[in-house]
Amino acid sequence: MARTIHLQSGEVERAVVVEETGGGFVVRVGEHVFAIAARGGEGGRLDLEVDGRRLRAYAVRQGAQTQVALDGETWRLERTDPRRRRTGRAEASGSLQAAMPGRVLDVLVAPGAAVTRGDTLVLLEAMKMELRIQAPADGQVARVLVTPGAVVERGQVLVELE
Amino acid sequence: MARTIHLQSGEVERAVVVEETGGGFVVRVGEHVFAIAARGGEGGRLDLEVDGRRLRAYAVRQGAQTQVALDGETWRLERTDPRRRRTGRAEASGSLQAAMPGRVLDVLVAPGAAVTRGDTLVLLEAMKMELRIQAPADGQVARVLVTPGAVVERGQVLVELE
């Protein structure tokens, strides 16, 4: 019995076919075919034998994401549903997001203001550090979406430039 | 809501009443009342606060047995059903059991033989070691329950004396 899992990392998307055999699995990733024997352990541990080579990997799932630790590297893979095609990213170019969760210390610009590359637009405080959110290019402030004192999440849009 | 758990260790049997409160539990063991806050972790870990003292305990269940590691000691507790009273142990006095799993190398006595305290009755091999099963007292062999070459489990009766 074979099962196909769709996984995505960045712009790379792969349909992975997993087939159970007598002693293990045959896994196809594109033209690459792996013969894998697997044994699960604590904490997401997977003791694998892949084409004769032993590997200790770890895999944990969080939402639609599976994180895999392999040979000292960590990879984040999103499970996707091929029937629901994504319609492109929602990020507007020119929007400035919080790179980490924190608190807004100060907003130094107002909508309509002209800004030069490198100007500080917002001061964030997080982890006892002060972070400056600077203009990546010359432009004009379209919208300011936060106020001083606000707590922001990672990825939250702070300011939109145009 | 209180729940009563019956636990036994050796000849000691206790009805333990566990009551959930706002922040934790009140647990009654006889006249001893414990106020316990608990947080579970990996591998059976329990981080406890018992009457103001922090403790890291571990508990795992295996069949009807719960094993508890507490303050460097390991305890084995059996969950019992008070509706089904036990009718006493099945061990006949005078029976000699295998103290560990192994293989019978030799049986040195036959039914009816008179034996003296310290006589070797059975030779067991296990863990690359040879173990002698010796008569604990003078007596006569009632039954021999194993033959050379047999594989025996821990607790299996090998010879009965009378």
Next chain:
Amino acid sequence: MFRKILIANRGEIAVRIIRACQEMGIATVAVYSDADAGALHVALADEAVRIGPPPPRDSYLCADCILEAARARGCDAIHPGYGFLAENADFADAVTAAGLTFIGPSGAAMRVMGSKTSARAAMQAAGVPVVPGYQASQTDADLVAAAGELGYPVLVKATAGGGGKGMRVVADPGDLPAALASARREAANAFGDDRIYLEKRILHPHHIEFQVFGDAHGNAVHLFERECSVQRRHQKIVEESPSPLLDDALRRRMGEAAVAAVKAVGYTNAGTLEFLVEGLSGAIDGMLSFYFLEMNTRLQVEHPVTEAVTGIDLVKLQIRVAAGEPIPFTQADIRQRGHAIECRIYAEDPANGFLPAIGSVLAAVEPVGPGVRVDAGVTSGDTVTLHYDPMIAKLIVLGEGRADAIGKMLWALRHYVILGDVVTNIPFLRDVLAHPRFAAGDTTTDFVDECFAAWQPAAFTPPDLAFAVAALAEVLSAGSGVAASDLDATGDPTSPWQQANSFRMGTGAR
């Protein structure tokens, strides 16, 4: 000896101190903010007291809250760890005034050696060159004038500081006022003290520090140096001992200067003298120059490398010396042996300006084995929050020599698994350790900026095998009989795997 010690700290250093107390048979009381109710240091202590909400100024920096907890729980001493109140002389005095022992130097010694001005004066009196600097006034006008005299670039530093907090490099006079304002805010937030200090920037130096110890009986020793030049954002990330830069002669001169300074001010307990040493490019006739930078009047984050090469437990020694015992060895008894390296494992993204990348830790598997030590404050199931320093753990190795230690550290970094929301600097640290300049010991403080300014991981696209493993994980999880529902950070992400035990290695496959 003390019966019960309160640890006025959190994270790995609180765990480290609890551990030393346990081995010595001393009871421990942890304190915690609401953010840390489930933290490791709270679980491991004998008792724990909530002291306030998450912001440090309301909890770990609240001297009164901590003193009250110590009194209520009948403690006879307080260990401050590092950071927070560790270098707050008023707190040290308050602890003493409350009839408890502060495990550290006296408030008076802290004021002399903790202040950059008086420490520099003491060192100059001992004949040690110091880095030119200015701290006479706190007005912007005076500071701007002083910066002009020192010459740009200047460093703006928090007087009470450490760990790069509040530090700014200013190359252009026009940027100084803004830097002062920003540094003051950060310093006030981190240390409860907004005073600022200006320092001339020495180009391409090594940052080398000496661990010192004094006791109440007039004894003082040094425990050799730590090389701490590998820094990002002015904060150390890799430390080692011995320093590959020092020769025996310079090591002896610096050690003697360190001990002389400790003796001159009657300093007790653990301290660290930080020096800048001009790299080989700055050597005159083959002689390297060193400058006293500042003294840290507390245990350092990187103390384990000294413990590894000297075989001395610095936390136990702190406790014994605070209890009035003499240092149980002489300078001649102390030798460096082998080579130790520490890497600080942070929840941060080295490819994104080393910004903290915090959140849950779903699985943390620490490397173990001969010569490997992990001082962790975070374990599987914990969360790294925005309230505190995002350090997850310190990874320390002891090898026979430097090459062996580097090999062991590379092994350990490759076997340190941390999965979850957090992004860690482990791949970055691996690239640092593998860099030819690191191998050559040529690690000036600008090494990271110069060689890793635009660092990115070696690959963005996972290898095909990672796709295969993730898919296999999905299949095994579904096959375990557990509903293939997604698991959130508060649930148990690992149990499907444990139930997959029945998928054992096929033995007939080879």
Next chain:
Amino acid sequence: MFRKILIANRGEIAVRIIRACQEMGIATVAVYSDADAGALHVALADEAVRIGPPPPRDSYLCADCILEAARARGCDAIHPGYGFLAENADFADAVTAAGLTFIGPSGAAMRVMGSKTSARAAMQAAGVPVVPGYQASQTDADLVAAAGELGYPVLVKATAGGGGKGMRVVADPGDLPAALASARREAANAFGDDRIYLEKRILHPHHIEFQVFGDAHGNAVHLFERECSVQRRHQKIVEESPSPLLDDALRRRMGEAAVAAVKAVGYTNAGTLEFLVEGLSGAIDGMLSFYFLEMNTRLQVEHPVTEAVTGIDLVKLQIRVAAGEPIPFTQADIRQRGHAIECRIYAEDPANGFLPAIGSVLAAVEPVGPGVRVDAGVTSGDTVTLHYDPMIAKLIVLGEGRADAIGKMLWALRHYVILGDVVTNIPFLRDVLAHPRFAAGDTTTDFVDECFAAWQPAAFTPPDLAFAVAALAEVLSAGSGVAASDLDATGDPTSPWQQANSFRMGTGAR
């Protein structure tokens, strides 16, 4: 240097060797019997080869199977570990004849020093006193006559042996024939060699051994002693370095004797010279006498205590020396620093004659931290089977001195959690470490028999709190939404706990 090493062993020592190879960048091939298909050493190696069914003679003692695996996988060296084929000279020769490197002494040196007769002769030639013994003939009649000459009690030992396997103490001449037969069977089973050796029993001795090393360039050093007197059933359970018995003068004499013997026979790679030293009661004019007992021509189980106090990695050194490199230090470079203790954690019941008490390990939580090392071959979810030695792990600590090391070991034993079918000797070891005679260093080889003959755990009845915790565990498990079905050893006994995360510490309780 080698590219790929086959490890002809299992358990913790195979894991230990794989680890050294990984740090050195050498690929590893594990071998395993059917009983070990899921074992840790198999998971950690780069490749693994099944060599046979569980009985050792069909797998780990099958020289041909192992050589075939090494050839098939393209290995250039074989590390034998300890036990199994490690002291089999024919195997060493066969490895060499196959064009591979045997990581250990030559077969010829093994025959000289591995045989008790010729080793004793070599030592006598070097001026070292030996324990009286007999090995000239294997007939019962000759052995009975020899025992009469030596005087009872005599020790019956396996010529090829070690670890107490095959050893019998015979006090009564009438018991000798039965003891010979039984020892022969056990020796044949454990070592594939049923030859027997008789030795006079020295009363109340210390068992002290010296680690030695020789290389192909004529260098030989010792790495100081290990005190191994704490034994049960003639097998070491606690080892330490330095020995509390030796003074510097005796240490020097014994070390010089050890090095002289190694040089005399041109011995290469790691070896251990075992001595009996008469305790203080046997001292003449304050001088202690020592007798050569035998040489083990391989790595010892207890090698980590030497690594801890000398800072030298013995496995890496074995590999380097086998590859033809010279020993990279001289005798003068080697110093003992601190105090190391090793406890062997066995799946055995000390209250029941130390009989193995094997089965599943449901949870194993190893102590970690500064100065603590665990060399384990068994982890959570594994099973200790009847086929092999029931050692679960070695627990090693390094302290500043002996008292500090004892405190650290007691801490570590208290924090080593092993739950499952297995019964461990941890409570017994704790009582041994806490005994006044151990504290005094008065640990003759009969210490355990004399002081712990009728050992029982301090309490049989669990404290009320243990009942409370078990009941609470039951309630939390039921409350997790998981059916409260019983969990078997192959399932996941821990997941209910992980799902109980929502039961967090109540912060309003104090």
